Amino acid sequence: MTARRAAAGAVHEDLHRRSRRNEHQAAPRRTHPRSRHQCDAQRRGRHAIAADAAGAHSCPAGAGTLQFNVDLARRLARLPLLAVMIAVCAAVVTIGARASAPHAARTLDAVERDRDHITIDLRPGAQRTQVFDSDGSPIGILVNDVDREIITLDQVPDDVIATIVAVEDSKFWLHNGVDLRATARALVSNVSAGGIASGGSTITQQIVKLRVVGSERSFNRKIREAVIAARLEEDFTKEEILEFYVNEVYLGNGAYGLQAGAETYFGKDVSALDVGDAAFLASLIRSPGLFDGFDQNIDTMTRRRSRSLQQAVDAGIITEAQRDAFERRPLPSRNLSPRRTDVALRRDYFLVEVRRSLLANPALGDTYQARFSQVFGGGLRVWTTLRPELQRAMRTSVAEVLPEGTGEFEVSIVSVDPTTGAVHAFIGGPAFSDSEFNLATQGRRQPGSSFKTYVLAAAIERAGLYPFDTISGQGPCVFPNPPLDDYEVSNFANSPGRVATLEEQATASSNCAFVRLGLITGLDEVVGMANRLIGRSDADSYLPYPSISLGAQEITPLEQAVAYGTFANGGVRMEPFYVTRIENNFGEVLYEHVPHGRRVVSQTTADWVTSVLEENVRTGTGTRSTLESGQVSAGKTGTTQQFHDAWFVGFTPHMSTAVWMGHPDEQVPMGEIQERRATGGWIPARIWSAYMGRALEDEPLRVFAPAPPPPRASQYLFLSGDTCSIAVAVSPSEPPLEFDLPCSMVRPTDDNEFEPLPDALCKAAVPDTSGESRFEWLRCTQIATVLGARATEPVGDTGESPPPDSSDGAGEDSGADSTEEDQT
Known part of the structure; x- marks a missing residue:
């Protein structure tokens, strides 16, 4: 052709x-x-x-x-x-x-x-x-x-x-x-x-x-x-x-x-x-x-x-x-263009993105009008990144997981090649004739806990922290948010949470742990990392509120797929694109795409983040995304407040894919679907697994680069003003005494409890010979020895409670994931 x-x-x-x-000059005359x-x-x-x-x-x-x-x-x-x-x-x-x-x-x-x-x-x-x-x-x-x-x-x-x-x-x-x-x-x-x-x-x-x-x-x-x-x-x-x-x-x-x-x-x-x-x-x-x-x-x-x-x-x-x-023979039908309709309307959302890309391509002209004339009258031939077999696999997978349909809710899926940025397929909506709004590229929705991946990347890259460092995920928790009121957070399903490593907090999708981690890392650093991974400009930047760590600010499925694909590509973000080559009507090449990317995180950070997300698929909230072929994968769930939005975003070495489910027009709670709450680990993770299984069935099995060995010992991470509880056993027959100390004065134990440092002081009630008690400061490690009898009123520094921000969508994972809800 x-x-x-x-x-x-x-x-x-x-x-x-x-x-x-x-x-x-006179025209020469024909002689034949x-x-x-x-x-x-x-x-x-x-x-x-x-x-x-x-x-x-x-x-x-x-x-x-x-x-x-x-x-x-x-x-x-x-x-x-x-x-x-x-x-x-x-x-x-x-x-x-x-x-x-x-x-x-x-x-x-x-x-x-x-x-x-x-x-x-x-x-x-x-x-x-x-x-x-x-x-x-x-x-x-x-x-x-x-x-x-x-x-x-x-x-x-x-x-x-x-x-x-x-x-x-x-x-x-x-x-x-x-x-x-x-x-x-x-x-x-x-x-x-x-x-x-x-x-x-x-x-x-x-x-x-x-x-x-x-x-x-x-x-x-x-x-x-x-x-x-x-x-x-x-x-x-x-x-x-x-x-x-x-x-x-x-x-x-x-x-x-x-x-x-x-x-x-x-x-x-x-x-x-x-x-x-x-x-x-x-x-x-x-x-x-x-x-x-x-x-x-x-x-x-x-x-x-x-x-x-x-x-x-x-x-x-x-x-x-x-x-x-x-x-x-009857005259042609008044319903024109059956062949053109069959060709164009199958993938019209994709064609709109191709058109938008062409009208912005300087190879077609210096001005918009010049490019418009070329695109709509120049007889161009345009080759794109679309893989129609993936488009079909997406639709088939949604129908497989939701055979009864999605009702008033919709599913959007986007797949990109993490090594080039090629957008291979997406579902932009139910039908272009019903709505021209493209959920895949224009539908900005709160990402919920799937945003925690960007917080983790900022902590590793910018704050020098590691997945083996420990942090408290105990809840409910309160954080400072000046000049506004304190920011109160609960874990999913009011889970009490615990002290655990960052990797364990990620697989449990702990809200309290990640709000704390964002504040420790610095909200400006979190915002900067998210902007670089997602491709946001300063004019479209995220805002440094504590709730950002729980995904209270919006993102599109395409942005998610590209950002997660950066980790699969070793930290280099590839600019997404739709057009590979453009020829004019004489067959001359006007444009040939050359993939271009920018390193936004180091290879080491990308490997650490990938390792955590891989563990999340194995044992955390993303277990239902596991691929039956044995192909390794990495990903994160996300669910927003009142189940308005549900996500699973994940990748393999071959492909990065984001799946979103929710109402296309407004914030409508999804409630229960198939007799379960509509979390990211329930519906989107299963769609992701079904689709990626089809998409990769002819691809060879590949593995991720291993995470590097720990460069140092684990550290306990805390905010200034955080207090940590310790328990001191005085007598085997009596319950231990509990003290709240500044977290700087304790260290975590192997079972993720706390023990005081040698110089830590605890204020305890010490009985005298008359039977009266007076408060004295003692080394916490010596309390059991010094006290001849149980201290009646232990006291510790409780510190100050931290505040909230003014954002609406952030409370709990705003309905965030938990091991109870999302693990099998």
Whole structure:
């Protein structure tokens, strides 16, 4: 297909070069016999039908006769033609319009003098842009008001060409641009009518009308049209003229040329047209608006098609029996473009993104208007990243997990190649006809706990922390949020939480642990990391509120897939793209995409984050995303407050995919689906697993790079002002004494409890000899020894409680994940 269209482009580029003559240089005259092409065509068999349809003349046997006919035709192309016209114009005098003849004669003289300096531009007009998937199969077209695809004559069946010629210009293969008899008849008719009433134009004259003289209804225009048509036939062969015509002719409903007409009215390629189709299309050439009023004009269209079919019979193209069969065939349906609909509407969300990408591509022009003209009229051929088999796998997987459908809720999925940024497939919505809003690229929703991955990356990259460091996830918890009220947070399902490593807190999706981690790391660092991973500019930046760590600020599925893919790609974020190559209608490459990325985290950070997310799939909230093939994967769940949004975002070394589920228009709680609360670990994780299993079934198993060995011992992470509880056993028969100490004065034990440092002081009630107690500061490690009896009122520094922010969507994982809800 590409080679064929490139050939068509080369032909029209050659026509363009030959048509752009210097305005001060006379055009060279053809020296080969004008009608030789017809005779050679008959001997070769090409256009034999068309030549037979031309009339009663057969190819002469001898060269002398041929030369005589050519010389005669050449003479008729100039002086005799003009003489005929002047004679006809002189007839005007006899009818009473004596002023017309001298004016017509002056027009003839002026045109004859200038004929060699007239530029005839046979470049093709505005053309459709064709869009192909990654395998080169067509997925749609981009058109504005003009839909045209350039073809060569070899793509059109011979009998279709013959029918068009028989209807529009039966002497096309014999005349030299003007059919003298038809012109004379038309002029006499027009004079009798007192103006231009009928045309008598040949195909060549129609081209001149379209490209040079316009459509003014006057004798002067007809005279100029005839003279320039003769000149056109001297400069171009019959095949070149006819090929331009079948690409230029307007057939109504925005369809220019036979290819667009074939698709618009019959839903098929031009190569599949037959004589019946051609007769219908030929009937539209003179009245392209006829089909617009389908109901009112159906009788007229039927009569015109019948007339065209009869002309095909008269020319010997079909038999009367074939004509009758074609006449019984119904007219095309008023529901146009079945083929185009089938192609375009399957992946229309993707086509919109391709269009947006093209209109922003500087390779197509320096201004928006220049790019618009190229995209919607330049005849571009655009190859994209779309893999339709993945698109089908997405739909199949959603139907598999949700056989009863999604009800009022929708699912959006996006897959990108983490090593290049190629967007391979996405579900943007239920149907473009229902909503043009693209959930995959425009649908910003709160990500819930899936945002915790970016907090973890910032902690490792910017704060020097590691997944084996420990932190408290005990809840409920309160954090400072000046100048606003304190920020109160609960874990999912009011889980009490515990002290654990960052990896363990991630797999449990602890809210208290990650809000604390964000504050320890620094909210500006968290915001900066999220902006870099997601690709946000300063103008579109996230805001440094404590609730950001729980995903209270919004993101699209595409942004999630690209950001998570950065970890799969070793910390290099690849810019997402849709278009791989653009060619013009001559086959010249205008643009070839070169993947470009930017390192946003180190390889070490990427490996640590991947290791944590891989563990989450094995043992945490993402276990339902596990791939049955054994292919390793990494990912994170996310669920927002009141179950408005549910996510699973994950990746393998091959692909990064985000799955979102929620209401497309507003914040509507999903409640229970399939008798379970609609968390990210319940529905999206299962869809992700089903889809990625299909998407990767032919891919080899691959593993992630291992996380590096720990560079230091584990640290306990806490905020200034955090207090930690310790228990001191004084007597085996008595409960231990509990003290709240500044977390800087304790260290975690192997079982994630706390023990005091050697210098830590505890304030305890120490009994004296009289039985009274007084408070004394003792080393916490010596309390059991010093106290002779149980201290009655232990006291410790409780510190201050930390505050909240003003954001709405942040409380708990805003419905965040938990091991109870999301683990199997």
